[in-house]
Amino acid sequence: MTVSVTSQPSSALAGRRPDLPRGRLSRTGRRGVRVFGRTISLVVILVWSLFPLYWALNTSLTTLSSAESRPAHLVPSPVNIANYQQLFGVSGSQSGFANQFGRSLLNAVIESGGAMVLTIVIAVLGAYAFARMQFLFKRTIFISVLATLMLPAYATLIPLYRIMSSLGLVNTYLAVILVYTSGFLPLATWLLYNYFSSIPRSLEEAAFVDGASWLRTLTSIVIPVALPGIAAAAIITFLLGWAQFLFPLVLTSDLSSQPVTVIVAALNGQRIVPFTLLMACGVVTAAVPGIVAIALNRFIISGVTSGAVK
Amino acid sequence: MTAVVKVGSRRPARRGRLLPWLLIAPLVAFIAALSFYPTVATTVQAFFRVSPLDPPTRFNGLGNFRALFANSAVTASWVNTLGYAVVGVVASTALGVAGAVVLRRRFRFRGIVLALVILPWALPAVDEAVIWNWMYDPNYGVVNSLLHSAHLIGGYHVYLGLDRWLTVVLIEIVQVWQMAPLSILIILAALQSISSDLYEAAEVDGASAWRSFRAVTLPLIRPAIAVAAVQSLVLSFNVFDQVYVMNGNAPLGSSLMLQTYLITFQNLDFGGGYALSLMVTLATVLLSAAVIALIYRRPVAT
Numbered sequence: 001m002t003v004s005v006t007s008q009p010s011s012a013l014a015g016r017r018p019d020l021p022r023g024r025l026s027r028t029g030r031r032g033v034r035v036f037g038r039t040i041s042l043v044v045i046l047v048w049s050l051f052p053l054y055w056a057l058n059t060s061l062t063t064l065s066s067a068e069s070r071p072a073h074l075v076p077s078p079v080n081i082a083n084y085q086q087l088f089g090v091s092g093s094q095s096g097f098a099n100q101f102g103r104s105l106l107n108a109v110i111e112s113g114g115a116m117v118l119t120i121v122i123a124v125l126g127a128y129a130f131a132r133m134q135f136l137f138k139r140t141i142f143i144s145v146l147a148t149l150m151l152p153a154y155a156t157l158i159p160l161y162r163i164m165s166s167l168g169l170v171n172t173y174l175a176v177i178l179v180y181t182s183g184f185l186p187l188a189t190w191l192l193y194n195y196f197s198s199i200p201r202s203l204e205e206a207a208f209v210d211g212a213s214w215l216r217t218l219t220s221i222v223i224p225v226a227l228p229g230i231a232a233a234a235i236i237t238f239l240l241g242w243a244q245f246l247f248p249l250v251l252t253s254d255l256s257s258q259p260v261t262v263i264v265a266a267l268n269g270q271r272i273v274p275f276t277l278l279m280a281c282g283v284v285t286a287a288v289p290g291i292v293a294i295a296l297n298r299f300i301i302s303g304v305t306s307g308a309v310k
Numbered sequence: 311m312t313a314v315v316k317v318g319s320r321r322p323a324r325r326g327r328l329l330p331w332l333l334i335a336p337l338v339a340f341i342a343a344l345s346f347y348p349t350v351a352t353t354v355q356a357f358f359r360v361s362p363l364d365p366p367t368r369f370n371g372l373g374n375f376r377a378l379f380a381n382s383a384v385t386a387s388w389v390n391t392l393g394y395a396v397v398g399v400v401a402s403t404a405l406g407v408a409g410a411v412v413l414r415r416r417f418r419f420r421g422i423v424l425a426l427v428i429l430p431w432a433l434p435a436v437d438e439a440v441i442w443n444w445m446y447d448p449n450y451g452v453v454n455s456l457l458h459s460a461h462l463i464g465g466y467h468v469y470l471g472l473d474r475w476l477t478v479v480l481i482e483i484v485q486v487w488q489m490a491p492l493s494i495l496i497i498l499a500a501l502q503s504i505s506s507d508l509y510e511a512a513e514v515d516g517a518s519a520w521r522s523f524r525a526v527t528l529p530l531i532r533p534a535i536a537v538a539a540v541q542s543l544v545l546s547f548n549v550f551d552q553v554y555v556m557n558g559n560a561p562l563g564s565s566l567m568l569q570t571y572l573i574t575f576q577n578l579d580f581g582g583g584y585a586l587s588l589m590v591t592l593a594t595v596l597l598s599a600a601v602i603a604l605i606y607r608r609p610v611a612t
Binding site: 038041042045046048049050052053055056059067068069070071072122123125126128129130133134135138141144145148150151152153154155156157158159160161162163178179181182183185186189214239242243244245246249250261262264265268269275278279281282285286289290292293294297298300301304 | 334
């Protein structure tokens with residue numbers, strides 16, 4: 001089940017079925033009411049979805065005194081990019097702050113990127129075996145792996161902390177990457193299993209007859225064909241990693257591994273950072289997944305719906 | 311299904327039989343070590359007194375659970391979490407159905423609109439909570455400003471941390487903002503799989519839009535609604551990030567996950583944390599089953 005995202009010009013009319021004349025309103029009158037209603041509901045949905053993000057951008061692009069005006073300015077006036085200059089260390093007034101924020105962004109990239117790569121490699125191998133090979137207890141193992149999708153964070157949080165603590169890995173990238181990977185594997189395996197299962201076997205069989213090894217078949221035939229599915233799984237895994245908070249809050253203790261979500265929450269809690277700078281932090285933190293989500297939304301929509309509905 | 315094994319049998323047979331095990335080995339190792347083992351550990355240790363500052367660990371029977379029931383902050387957070395879950399499930403499922411109905415038809419720029427609608431789902435909850443916290447700000451927040459400009463309130467108000475249920479609802483709205491896109495996508499996928507013939511038949515029979523929605527659409531998307539509701543239920547039962555940012559340590563709007571975090575990592579009472587984790591895990595499973603039964607199995611009402 002996929003959601004079609006194609007938009008064709010004038011498709012609003014193409015999809016319309018002929019109206020049966022009835023009721024008091026004329027045909028055009030009823031159509032007008034319907035188009036009006038639909039436009040209003042679209043505007044409501046878009047405002048609901050985007051206003052908080054616009055508001056963060058608005059606040060981040062102005063001065064503190066303007067942000068603290070009553071009533072609030074709905075557009076930044078005056079426009080002021082000093083918050084972003086401060087964030088990226090262009091203006092020297094708080095370069096320690098810029099270093100801290102920059103480092104936590106880098107940590108988040110390493111941790112969610114590392115978890116994405118590890119998850120996808122392991123899930124591709126596993127999902128390929130589940131989709132194409134026969135072995136003992138296959139069904140039981142597959143269902144057991146997928147069942148962990150249902151596990152709430154409660155079930156694993158404390159033991160995972162203690163495992164990482166006893167291995168001496170607390171406050172390292174490795175601990176965070178391992179924990180993320182264990183959490184993301186069931187979903188990635190499920191998405192990739194579905195994708196591999198939808199690919200006809202004939203291609204692989206031809207390769208085997210030609211004497212190609214399984215590895216060569218996987219890398220040169222299956223993976224290229226399955227690239228959209230792999231991309232969907234990779235993007236969703238990356239977004240999940242970027243958004244993590246509770247696990248890194250527990251597993252990391254200083255800037256050597258704290259990701260940006262932990263730092264943003266800490267800055268918010270200290271109540272000393274001005275709201276304008278805090279919103280600039282929020283905008284930059286949201287920009288990474290935001291750009292990914294908008295640019296690659298087709299993959300996300302197909303991945304999310306196939307993961308949830310099948 | 312057998313093609314892989316048969317062709318592979320050019321090589322020694324053992325290798326062919328081992329191959330699938332080699333491929334799933336890393337996956338199984340991860341799940342066993344970092345999902346199964348922790349779950350078992352949580353279940354077992356819930357009945358032990360575990361405190362890193364005060365070893366050794368020893369059997370405690372139901373002692374951890376008794377202490378939790380005697381802890382008023384924990385009791386309050388059970389009630390709060392039920393509040394979070396009710397608001398979360400009802401609001402994001404309602405928004406999911408409404409959003410999916412609006413976005414079902416094709417129109418110009420539909421792809422872009424969908425991408426923008428799923429945006430809140432893709433962003434970190436912490437970020438979103440920090441932004442909404444600023445919008446709810448008692449002194450300069452835009453919520454105050456807009457309500458005041460519309461003459462709905464006489465002066466600026468404090469929204470969070472004064473009234474328990476107002477705090478719970480306002481924090482849960484932030485989570486609903488993040489969860490609703492997922493519900494929309496799930497229900498949209500179901501809507502789009504409904505054949506348009508059914509609507510045409512209903513229209514020819516003279517059914518109103520509302521009646522055709524009730525009689526044709528709703529029964530067919532009920533499974534998707536169940537999936538969306540359970541997703542929201544599990545997420546809102548686990549609510550942590552938004553509460554951490556917007557409520558802090560205050561018992562007023564505290565959630566179970568926040569209490570688990572405080573008991574374990576601030577009071578260092580690991581046994582208590584395990585016991586609470588076990589109870590909430592079981593509660594989540596039971597409630598999910600109940601929601602599925604309620605929505606999925608209920609006879610079609612027309």
